[in-house]
Amino acid sequence: MHTLLLFALMFFVSVGSVFFAAKKMRGKGIVGKDINKRTKLFLPEATGIALLVPLWIGMAYIVAFENFSPVFMTLALAVTGYAIIGFLDDLKKKIRGSLSWKTRAVPVIAFSLVFAYLFTPNLWWTPLLAVFIGGLAALENTFAGLNGWEIGSGFIISCFVAVFLFNTQFFPLAIIISAMILGLLFWNFYPAKVFPGDSGTLLIGSAIACLTVLTENIFLMAMVFLFFLPHLIDFFALKILTNRKDLSQKKFFPYRLLDNGKLGLPNYSDKVERLDFAKMLVKLFGPMKEWQVVALIWVIVFLNCCFWFFAFKAVNALVF
Numbered sequence: 001m002h003t004l005l006l007f008a009l010m011f012f013v014s015v016g017s018v019f020f021a022a023k024k025m026r027g028k029g030i031v032g033k034d035i036n037k038r039t040k041l042f043l044p045e046a047t048g049i050a051l052l053v054p055l056w057i058g059m060a061y062i063v064a065f066e067n068f069s070p071v072f073m074t075l076a077l078a079v080t081g082y083a084i085i086g087f088l089d090d091l092k093k094k095i096r097g098s099l100s101w102k103t104r105a106v107p108v109i110a111f112s113l114v115f116a117y118l119f120t121p122n123l124w125w126t127p128l129l130a131v132f133i134g135g136l137a138a139l140e141n142t143f144a145g146l147n148g149w150e151i152g153s154g155f156i157i158s159c160f161v162a163v164f165l166f167n168t169q170f171f172p173l174a175i176i177i178s179a180m181i182l183g184l185l186f187w188n189f190y191p192a193k194v195f196p197g198d199s200g201t202l203l204i205g206s207a208i209a210c211l212t213v214l215t216e217n218i219f220l221m222a223m224v225f226l227f228f229l230p231h232l233i234d235f236f237a238l239k240i241l242t243n244r245k246d247l248s249q250k251k252f253f254p255y256r257l258l259d260n261g262k263l264g265l266p267n268y269s270d271k272v273e274r275l276d277f278a279k280m281l282v283k284l285f286g287p288m289k290e291w292q293v294v295a296l297i298w299v300i301v302f303l304n305c306c307f308w309f310f311a312f313k314a315v316n317a318l319v320f
Contacts (some may be wrong), residue, residue: 006061006175006176006179007175007179009061010054010176010183011179011182011183011186012183013053013057013180013183014050014051014053014054014182014183014184015183017050017054018047018051018186018187018194019187021044021046021047021049021194022187022194025044025045025046025047026044030090030091031043031044031045032045032195034192034195035253035255036146036147036255036257036263037191038261043192043193043194043195044195045090045194045195045197046087046090046195046196046198046199046200047187047194047196047200048083048184048196048197048199048203048204049090049197049200050184051083051180051181051183051184051200051203051204052079052080054179054180054183055080055180055203056080058173058180059072059076062172066169066172072173074118074119074214075115075173075210075214078111078114078115078206079206079207079210081111082108082111082202082205082206083199083200083203084199085108085202086197086198086200086203087197087198087199089199090197090198090199108134108137108138109130109134111134111206112131112133112134113126113130115129115130115133115210115213116128116133119213119216121216125218129213129221132209132212132225133213135209136209136224136225136228137201137202137205137206137209138202138205139231139232139235140153140154140204140205140228140231141198141201141202141205142231142235142239143201143230143231143235143277144201145276146190146278146293146294147188147189147190147290148188148190149294149297150196150201150204151181151184151196151200151201151204152297152298153231153297153298153301154181154201154204154205155185156302156305157208157224157227158174158177158178158181158204158207158208159178160227160305160309161174161208161211161212161220161227162174162175164309168215170214170215173211177207177208181204189294190291190294208224209224212224222312223308223312226304227304227305227308229308230297230301230304233277238275238277238279238280242273243274243275243276253266254266254274254279255278255282260287261289262287262288262289263282263288263290264282264287265282277297278293278294278297281293281296
């Protein structure tokens, strides 16, 4: 009951925070077009920054009622840093385009290295753990493009991490992270009312990664890395191989909206096929409605997490 109340509290705080952030963004003209709809819908952007509110309220709750550890505060600070980097990128997109990858990479690397150094079980692991944190944050950021795609996938992964951490000191923090992601998904699932922006995706990816590193459990880190296998396929096996020069897919519309409302592969003028995870599914199964593509991706992410979760549980039982 205590866990359910904590989850519900953080969920409603997240829902409310995103609502007020969306009003603020719309009022400031920070909006983006939902390109996969027939009507011209412009939705508030960068609303993922609002997740910092439930994150810090959750930290206050842990300080007051749980077994607080100063390392939790370090996680909150690191995740806040990632969210601010994403938010600055979201704002700059509305002015003169995205921040350059170098501009984003320097602070991301710095946050990752410091956090990894503080919590690595062995000093030699620091670079590898820094890559793990920055990599998961980036992968969560690239696994995107359709209503609810990235936020729903992040929620599924965070829930599996929470289950793994049940009966540990990290479980309340895992519950807070899962609940706040669900609060954003409440507004972002099809048909979306908000866009999370880089501030939301970087926040979610870094929160999951930093929580994992915080446990100093290499076993858990390996499992969580494999939870992101669909994201890895999306970026390295599809985008890098078929669309290296336009990874953000800005030069061409990523989908073709058919008369029946389904999404199909675009007819590229140069006849070069450009794929990501969603377009791969459309290619395999034919045109689908946006929510159907996202639902299929969620099922794949869920099944992938199930496989690795139970595989690692079995290995852990045999070894330990």
